Amino acid sequence: MSTEKRLYQYALTSKNTIIIALLLLSVSVAASLTGPFIAKTIIDNHISSIDEAWYVTDSGGQSVEYAGTTYTRSGNLTAAEQTGEPIYIHQDGLDFYVTSTPLPDGEIVYQDDVLQVTNSDGTFEAAAQTLSTDQVMAFYQPEIQPIIMLLGLYLALIVGSSFFQYGQRYLLQKSANRIIQRIRTDAFNHLSRLPVRFFDHLPAGKIVSRVTNDTEAIRELYMTVLANFFSSAISIIGVYIALFLLDVRLGLITLVLLPILYLWMKLYRKYSVDYNRNIRSKISEINAAMNENIQGMPIIQAFNREKQQASEFERLNKEHYGFQTNMLRLNSLTSHNLTGVLRNLVFVALIVVIMGGAGGGGWSSFLTLGVIYAFVDYVNRLFEPVSQIVNQLANLEQARVSGDRVFELMDKDGTDVDDTAIDRPRGEVAFNHVSFAYKDEEYVLKDLTFQAAPGETIALVGHTGSGKSSIMNLLFRFYDCQKGEILIDGKSTKDISPQGLREHMGIVLQEPYLFTGTIASNVAMENPNITREQIERAIDLVGGTELFKSLPNGLDEVVQEKGNTLSSGQRQLISFARALVADPAILVLDEATSSIDTETEGLIQKGMESLKTGRTTFIIAHRLSTIQDADQILVLNRGEIIEQGNHEELMRLDGSYAQMYRLQKNEAS
Known part of the structure; x- marks a missing residue:
C-alpha cells in the first residue's frame, strides 16, 4: 500500500472532525470572497452610476432637487417610470x-457653456452647465445609505468569517494531533513486536x-500542509466561481493557470524527493551520532577523542547542510518568483483585452469599472492560495518522505504479542542438535546437544565468541535456531508463546539496565500484580536489605536513566531482585557477578543456594571459582561443546577447563 493511501487511512480515523472543519472552512472562504462583489456593487451601482440618465419625478427618498426640479436616477426607476x-x-x-444630451466617453473640453467630447469616432458637442460641490454631493446623497449598508454587510461577513476560520483551524489541528498520536503509538507498539535481530x-x-x-x-502534513491545501483549494474554487459570475470570458483567461500549476507541482516533486530523502536520512545519522556520543562520553573523554568525534559530527552536519542548501535553491526558484510571473501574465492578458476593446473590437465595452476592480481583486486572491500551495510543497514532500520512513519501520515483519499463559514449567531444558547463525550460513552454534534436569545448575564457560550468550538468546527465543530443536519439559519452544515462556524465566545481565523511576518500580517492572512485600522479600533474598537501607528513601529512592546515581553493585542487586521477584522456573545469570565488588558478591552468594532451589539455573561465567558447585559445566569453543561434566570430573579430565581453572587460580594468588 502506498504512503499516500496509508496517510489517508489514518486521516479517516478523524474524518468526522475533518469534515466539520472543512465545512467551516467553506463557509469562511465563501464569506471572505464576497468582498470584491460588494465592492463591485458599490462602484457600479452607487459611485459610477451618477452618469446614468436622471428623470423628472416626484419627491422621494432617492430623488434629488436640481434647478427647481426633482430628478431620480434611472437605476432607481422602473422602465414605466422613466418618462420625459x-x-x-x-x-x-x-x-x-x-x-440634456448623452455624450460618449472621450477627451472632454468645456468652453462657453459647451461640452465637447472627442474620441476615435469623432467630436460631439452639447450645451452644458457646471455643478458646484454642493450640487455634486446632492446627487450622491441617495447613494450614501446603500453604501453604508453594504459596508456594514461586508464587515459582518468578515467578522463571521474569522469565527469560522478559527473553528476550522482548531478542529484541523486537533485532528492532526490525534492522528499523529495514533501513528506514534502504532510505531512504538510495533517496535515491541520486532525481533531482537532487527535492533542489532x-x-x-x-x-x-x-x-x-x-x-x-x-x-x-496534517496540521499545516493539508490545512493550507484544503483552504487553498476551496479558495481557488471559490475565486473561479466568482470570476465566471463576473464574466465568463475573463474566467476562461484565468483557467490557463490550472495546467501550469499542475506541471509546476510535478516538476517540483521530481527534483525535491531525493533532496528530502537525503535530508531525513542525514537527520537520522546525526541523531544516531548524538546518541552514541552521549552514551560513550566517558570513553571519549578518557581517550581524548573529542576532536575526532567533533570532526565526524561536523562531516555529517556539512552533508546535511549541503542537501538543505540544494532544497533551498529549488524552493527559491519555484516559489514567489513563479507566482509573481504568472500573476503579471494574467494582468497583461487583461490589459490586452481592455486595449483591444478600446480599439473597437474587444470586450472592454462589457467591462465596467466595478468588474475590472473585482477581477483584479480576485486574481490577487487567486494567487494567495496558489502561493500557499507552492510554499507548502517542500513540507509536503518532507512529510511524504518521513511517512515512507515511518511506514517502512512499521512494515518490518514482527510477531504479535501472545499473552497466552502457560503452566509453570518444571524446568527441564534440552538442546537437540541445535545449530544457529546470526547471518546466513555463518554458524556460531554447531550441533549442540545437552540436557538440564529440573533444579539443576548449568554453567557455560569458554573464551569470548564461543557461543555462551547465543545459547541464552535461543533459550529466551530472542532468536530461533535454524537446525535442531530446543525443548522445555519436552515441548519445542517454537510451539510455546514467547511471552508465555518468558513469564516463567528470569535473566540477570552483566550490565544491568535500569529505567527512570524508583528502586521498587525497577524491581517490579511496573507489574501491578507484584506487591510491596514481594519486592522487599526479593531484595532480602539477594542480600540487599542492609545495602539499600542506607539510602535516604530506601526502596523509594529515585533512579535516573540507567541508574547512574547508584553503584554498580547496587544496580546489579536490583537486577537480581527483578529476576527473582516473579519466581522464575528458569534463571539465567549472564556474567552477573563480574562487575560486582567482592563484598557485594559475598552478599549475593549467600542467597544463591536458596535461589536455585526449585529452579533450573544457567550461569555464564569467566570466573570459574563461582561455578564449582554447578551440576553441569559445558566448556564451549567456537560454538561446540568440547568438554562436559561437573568441576571434579573436568579437573580429572585435565583438559581445557582444568587449564583455565589453574591459570585463574595462579593469577588470583
Whole structure:
C-alpha cells in the first residue's frame, strides 16, 4: 500500500472532525470572497452610476432637487417610470457637468457653456452647465445609505468569517494531533513486536528519529500542509466561481493557470524527493551520532577523542547542510518568483483585452469599472492560495518522505504479542542438535546437544565468541535456531508463546539496565500484580536489605536513566531482585557477578543456594571459582561443546577447563 493511501487511512480515523472543519472552512472562504462583489456593487451601482440618465419625478427618498426640479436616477426607476426628457452628468477629473444630451466617453473640453467630447469616432458637442460641490454631493446623497449598508454587510461577513476560520483551524489541528498520536503509538507498539535481530543492525538513534522527528514532519502534513491545501483549494474554487459570475470570458483567461500549476507541482516533486530523502536520512545519522556520543562520553573523554568525534559530527552536519542548501535553491526558484510571473501574465492578458476593446473590437465595452476592480481583486486572491500551495510543497514532500520512513519501520515483519499463559514449567531444558547463525550460513552454534534436569545448575564457560550468550538468546527465543530443536519439559519452544515462556524465566545481565523511576518500580517492572512485600522479600533474598537501607528513601529512592546515581553493585542487586521477584522456573545469570565488588558478591552468594532451589539455573561465567558447585559445566569453543561434566570430573579430565581453572587460580594468588 502506498504512503499516500496509508496517510489517508489514518486521516479517516478523524474524518468526522475533518469534515466539520472543512465545512467551516467553506463557509469562511465563501464569506471572505464576497468582498470584491460588494465592492463591485458599490462602484457600479452607487459611485459610477451618477452618469446614468436622471428623470423628472416626484419627491422621494432617492430623488434629488436640481434647478427647481426633482430628478431620480434611472437605476432607481422602473422602465414605466422613466418618462420625459432626462438630464445627464459627465465627469472630467474633479469637474462635473450637466447636459440634456448623452455624450460618449472621450477627451472632454468645456468652453462657453459647451461640452465637447472627442474620441476615435469623432467630436460631439452639447450645451452644458457646471455643478458646484454642493450640487455634486446632492446627487450622491441617495447613494450614501446603500453604501453604508453594504459596508456594514461586508464587515459582518468578515467578522463571521474569522469565527469560522478559527473553528476550522482548531478542529484541523486537533485532528492532526490525534492522528499523529495514533501513528506514534502504532510505531512504538510495533517496535515491541520486532525481533531482537532487527535492533542489532539499526542504531537506536535512527529508530528514535523515525518515531519522533519523522512523525513530527507528518504532523506538519496534517496540521499545516493539508490545512493550507484544503483552504487553498476551496479558495481557488471559490475565486473561479466568482470570476465566471463576473464574466465568463475573463474566467476562461484565468483557467490557463490550472495546467501550469499542475506541471509546476510535478516538476517540483521530481527534483525535491531525493533532496528530502537525503535530508531525513542525514537527520537520522546525526541523531544516531548524538546518541552514541552521549552514551560513550566517558570513553571519549578518557581517550581524548573529542576532536575526532567533533570532526565526524561536523562531516555529517556539512552533508546535511549541503542537501538543505540544494532544497533551498529549488524552493527559491519555484516559489514567489513563479507566482509573481504568472500573476503579471494574467494582468497583461487583461490589459490586452481592455486595449483591444478600446480599439473597437474587444470586450472592454462589457467591462465596467466595478468588474475590472473585482477581477483584479480576485486574481490577487487567486494567487494567495496558489502561493500557499507552492510554499507548502517542500513540507509536503518532507512529510511524504518521513511517512515512507515511518511506514517502512512499521512494515518490518514482527510477531504479535501472545499473552497466552502457560503452566509453570518444571524446568527441564534440552538442546537437540541445535545449530544457529546470526547471518546466513555463518554458524556460531554447531550441533549442540545437552540436557538440564529440573533444579539443576548449568554453567557455560569458554573464551569470548564461543557461543555462551547465543545459547541464552535461543533459550529466551530472542532468536530461533535454524537446525535442531530446543525443548522445555519436552515441548519445542517454537510451539510455546514467547511471552508465555518468558513469564516463567528470569535473566540477570552483566550490565544491568535500569529505567527512570524508583528502586521498587525497577524491581517490579511496573507489574501491578507484584506487591510491596514481594519486592522487599526479593531484595532480602539477594542480600540487599542492609545495602539499600542506607539510602535516604530506601526502596523509594529515585533512579535516573540507567541508574547512574547508584553503584554498580547496587544496580546489579536490583537486577537480581527483578529476576527473582516473579519466581522464575528458569534463571539465567549472564556474567552477573563480574562487575560486582567482592563484598557485594559475598552478599549475593549467600542467597544463591536458596535461589536455585526449585529452579533450573544457567550461569555464564569467566570466573570459574563461582561455578564449582554447578551440576553441569559445558566448556564451549567456537560454538561446540568440547568438554562436559561437573568441576571434579573436568579437573580429572585435565583438559581445557582444568587449564583455565589453574591459570585463574595462579593469577588470583
